[in-house]
Structures are given as C-alpha cells and as structure tokens.
Amino acid sequence: MEFLVEDLGLVPYGEAWAYQKGVHGQVVRGERPPTLLLLEHPRVVTLGRKATGENLLFPESWYRENGFELYWVERGGDVTYHGPGQLVGYPIFPVGREVRRFLRQIEEAVVRVAASYGLEAYPTPGYAGVWVGEEKLCAIGVAVKEGVSFHGFALNVSTDLNDFSVIVPCGLKGKGVTSLERLLGRQVPMQEVKGRVVQAFAQVFGMEPRLKEGHREAQV
Template identity: 85%
Template sequence: MEFLVEDLALIPYGEAWAYQKEVHRQVVEGKRPPTLLLLEHPRVITLGRKATGENLLFPESWYREQGFALYWVERGGDVTYHGPGQLVGYPIFPVGREVRRFLRQIEEAIVRVAAAYGIAAYPTPGYAGVWVGEEKLCAIGVAVKEGVSFHGFALNVNTDLNDFTVIVPCGLRGKGVTSLEKLLLRKVPMEEAKGQVVAAFAQVFGLEPRLGRRDAAQV
C-alpha cells in the first residue's frame, strides 16, 4: 500500500484546516489513499480539546495585536504554537479505534527523524510528544472522525523558540522546548527535514510514499 505526500509549503492555518477537512472527507469516502500533508504556518496559537485558556499568558486580543493568529480546534491536547521554521505534518490516515497505537507510531517516526541527526529523543508515557532531555522537540495532537485521523505533529526544525514564551506550551509548566537547530547548532534545510519525515513514516507505517499535488479547487 502507499500513502500520498503533499507539500503545502507556507500556508495560513485557517486555509490548511479547511483543506485538511476536504482531504479527510476524501479518505473517509475511499477516494484517496492515506495522505500526509507537510507544511509551515505563519505565526499562530492553537488550542486543543483540553485547553481552557488558562495556559495563554495574555488575553486573546493581545496575541492578535502581536501578529499571532489564534484558533480553538478539535485536536487533542492544550495550547501550542506554530510558525515559520517548524515542520507541521497532518497525517490523514485510517486508524479505526487504534488511536493510541497511531500516536505511538507518530512518536516513533519522529524519534527516527531525530536519530538520523544523531539526536537521542524519546516519547513520554501518558501524553503525546517527543522530547530531548526536559525539552519538547515535537508536539503531537490529533483528532479522529469516522475512523480517520487529522491534525498531527509539529516538529521544531529552525523554529523561533522565543515565540513559545507567550504561552505555557502544551500546558506543561516547568518544561522547555527545543529544535533541531538548537540541538545541532546549525540550520537544518527544511526540504531535508521533510525527506527524513517521509522516510520515517514509510518505515514505521509500512507504506510506500508517493508525491502528490494539492488541487487548489478543492479548498
């Protein structure tokens, strides 16, 4: 079996969210194979199903005044940040009721990406994500509807980590965030990171990747 990989480049969160829903519908209806969307977002704060707003350090209006978009969404987890230099992946895969296993597979794929750069990363039992020491390298939060996943992961590649200081990331106080750039002391080409992610997903899920192209008319 194969999975489709679509590179959406830098795309506003709302536009990508709408496209996810269209792709999700097509996967549910069997009109397309499992699909992995890879992209970056302009600066945006998103709050998942567990969020109450207490982990926002400022009023919602402040974020918008500072140039952050802000969305309450249906993924799991609390509050997180997305921005340029962060590789966001939305795996829209049939998972049935095996949601926990699916989360562990995403974590394993990201651990393999880190290992490709000589970084020893690990998941933490109890909540989704991938860590290096006491700092989170990759946040994970998914939703599942009609047996098919959407939303996904956010891997800090060359992310401006200062933008995380305006929230309590994932609601975890006393924990930090990190990036491939910070750990390697160099910029990592985004196309290279995307290639590592695709290779890791192919290995973990046992699927053959095929490059696809977004049809703008579908959004």
C-alpha cells in the first residue's frame, strides 16, 4: 500500500485547513490514497478541543494586532503556535477507531527523525507529543471524522522559539520548547527534515511513499 506526499511549502493556516478538509473527503470516499501534507504556516495560534482560552496570555485581539492569526479548530489538545521554520505534517490516513495507536505511530515516526540526528527523544504517556529532556520538540493533535484522520504534528526545525512566549504551549505550565537547530547548534535544511519524516512514516506505517507530481522533492 502507498501513501501520497504533498509538499505544499508556506501556506496560510486558513487555506491549509480548507485544503485538508477537501483531501479528507477524498480519502473518505476512496478517491485518493492516504495522504501526508507537509508544509509551513505564517505565524498563527490555534486552539484545539480542550482549549478554554485560559492559556492565551493576551486577549484574542492582541494576537491579530501583533502579527498572529488565531483559529479555534477541531483537533485534540489545547493551544499551540505554528510559524516559519516549523515543519507541520497533516497525515490524512484511515485510522478507524485506533486513534490512540495512530498517535503513538506519529510519535514513533518523530522519535526516529530525531534519532537520525543523534538526538534521544521520547513521547510522554498521558498526552501526545515528543520531548527532548524537559523541552517539547514536537506537538501533536489530531481529529478523526468518518474513520479518517486530519490535523497532525508540528516539529520545530528552525522555529523562532520566542514566539511560544505569547501562550502557555499545550497548556503545560513550566515546560519549555526546543527545536532541532537549537539542539544541534547548526542549521538544519527543511527539505532534509521533510525527507527524513517521509522515510520514518514509511517505516512506521509500513507503506510506500509517492510524491505528488508538481510538488517539491523532499531530500531523502
């Protein structure tokens, strides 16, 4: 079995959210194979199903006035930040009722990517995500509708970590965030990371990747 990979580049959150829903419908109807969307977003704060707004440090209007978009969405989890230099992946895969297993598989794929850079990363029981030490490297939050997932993960590659200071990331007080570049002390090419993510997903999910024609080739 194969999965389709689409490298979308930098896409505003609202456009990507709408595109996800269209792809989701196609996967539900069997009109396309499972699909992994890889992209970056301009600065945006999103709030998931568990969010009440208490982990926003400013009024909603402040974010929009200071260069952040803000969306309430249907994924799991609380509040998170997306921005340039962060690799966002939306695996739109059939999962049925095995949502917990699916989350563990995403975590395992990210752990393998970190390991490929010599980093020891780990998931934390009780909530989704991948950590290095006491700092979060990757946030994960999905939604499942009609047995097919959407939303996904956000892996910090060269993200401006200062932007996380305007929220309580994932609602976890006293915890930090980190990035591949901060951990490695060097630049990490985004296309290289995309290639390693595709490889890890292929290994963990036992499927062959196929790049959608017309999209940029990830460096494997």
